[in-house]
Amino acid sequence: MLFQRRTFTLATLAASLVLGAGIANAQSYPAKPVSLVVPFSAGGPTDIVARTLAATMTKTLGQTVLVENKTGAGGTIAPSYVSKAAPDGYTFLIHHNGMATAPALYRKLAYNPVTDFEHVGNVVDVPMTLIAKKDLPPKNVAELIPFVKANAAKINLANAGLGAVSHLCGTLFQQSLGVTLTTVPFQGTGPALNALLGGQVDLLCDQTTNTVPHIKAGTVKMYGVTTKQRIKALPDAPTLNEGGMKDFEVIVWHGVYAPKGTPAAVIDKFGDAMRAAMKDPAFVSRMADLGGEIAPESRQTPEGQRAWLTSEVQKWGTAIRAAGQFAD
Numbered sequence: 380m381l382f383q384r385r386t387f388t389l390a391t392l393a394a395s396l397v398l399g400a401g402i403a404n405a406q407s408y409p410a411k412p413v414s415l416v417v418p419f420s421a422g423g424p425t426d427i428v429a430r431t432l433a434a435t436m437t438k439t440l441g442q443t444v445l446v447e448n449k450t451g452a453g454g455t456i457a458p459s460y461v462s463k464a465a466p467d468g469y470t471f472l473i474h475h476n477g478m479a480t481a482p483a484l485y486r487k488l489a490y491n492p493v494t495d496f497e498h499v500g501n502v503v504d505v506p507m508t509l510i511a512k513k514d515l516p517p518k519n520v521a522e523l524i525p526f527v528k529a530n531a532a533k534i535n536l537a538n539a540g541l542g543a544v545s546h547l548c549g550t551l552f553q554q555s556l557g558v559t560l561t562t563v564p565f566q567g568t569g570p571a572l573n574a575l576l577g578g579q580v581d582l583l584c585d586q587t588t589n590t591v592p593h594i595k596a597g598t599v600k601m602y603g604v605t606t607k608q609r610i611k612a613l614p615d616a617p618t619l620n621e622g623g624m625k626d627f628e629v630i631v632w633h634g635v636y637a638p639k640g641t642p643a644a645v646i647d648k649f650g651d652a653m654r655a656a657m658k659d660p661a662f663v664s665r666m667a668d669l670g671g672e673i674a675p676e677s678r679q680t681p682e683g684q685r686a687w688l689t690s691e692v693q694k695w696g697t698a699i700r701a702a703g704q705f706a707d
């Protein structure tokens with residue numbers, strides 16, 4: 380009995396020490412700069428969101444948040460890297476819909492987006508726009524639909540590469556109209572948009588973070604936004620739903636993740652600083668200028684993000700499997 384009592388006491392003491400160390404670490408966290416890893420190159424839509432968030436979080440977290448770009452393999456290099464990083468609260472990932480599409484696009488994926496990470500929360504939603512070269516004949520979506528169906532063999536559709544959100548939006552566009560267009564993949568949104576501006580391609584589905592300046596300048600023809608409601612950045616732009624593409628909706632959402640095993644107290648502290656940054660007027664204004672909106676509160680929490688990601692994996696998996704395309 381004495382031996383058992385001593386064993387219990389030692390076990391309790393050990394547990395208390397571990398708990399105490401965890402609380403102390405959480406209280407002193409962060410003690411050094413924190414890395415926010417982006418799966419895409421600098422200057423791209425996700426990078427813009429990441430850098431705006433990092434600059435604001437540097438104030439709310441009380442420590443520098445550094446953006447680190449780890450590109451390649453359709454945006455899967457960065458999640459793989461973060462999933463294997465030390466779970467100490469100094470490495471986080473920001474990613475968009477690619478976290479939900481990768482399981483269907485890659486038959487040999489090195490990580491499970493839902494179970495191999497600690498979820499922090501969603502940050503911002505960015506609509507997409509369906510745009511075209513300036514001289515494409517249809518004046519609006521109502522005219523575009525029959526035009527595309529009648530000229531499917533002649534029309535090409537650009538995207539930023541297999542698995543990019545522009546590719547997925549284009550896939551849904553074709554499935555919605557029941558057509559197969561010639562798709563032209565580029566190495567990123569920049570080259571795809573440049574090809575459209577130069578008239579080398581006909582159509583492109585791209586994020587407002589890229590397209591709003593060109594739409595306002597009149598250098599591209601704008602057919603509609605991919606949300607179900609009009610957006611503040613382009614109040615006069617109709618939705619594709621209004622033009623006859625019923626239930627068509629594509630939102631580019633951005634979420635933050637940490638390596639599995641990162642202490643809950645650290646996730647809470649980082650998450651609180653992130654949500655505080657999301658309320659900063661300068662951050663909200665910058666996102667609004669780009670057509671983005673702060674994610675609903677229901678998705679700003681770890682639980683809400685996990686539930687959302689799970690549903691998105693199922694949604695995009697169905698669309699990708701129907702298209703029969705894989706990235707590996």
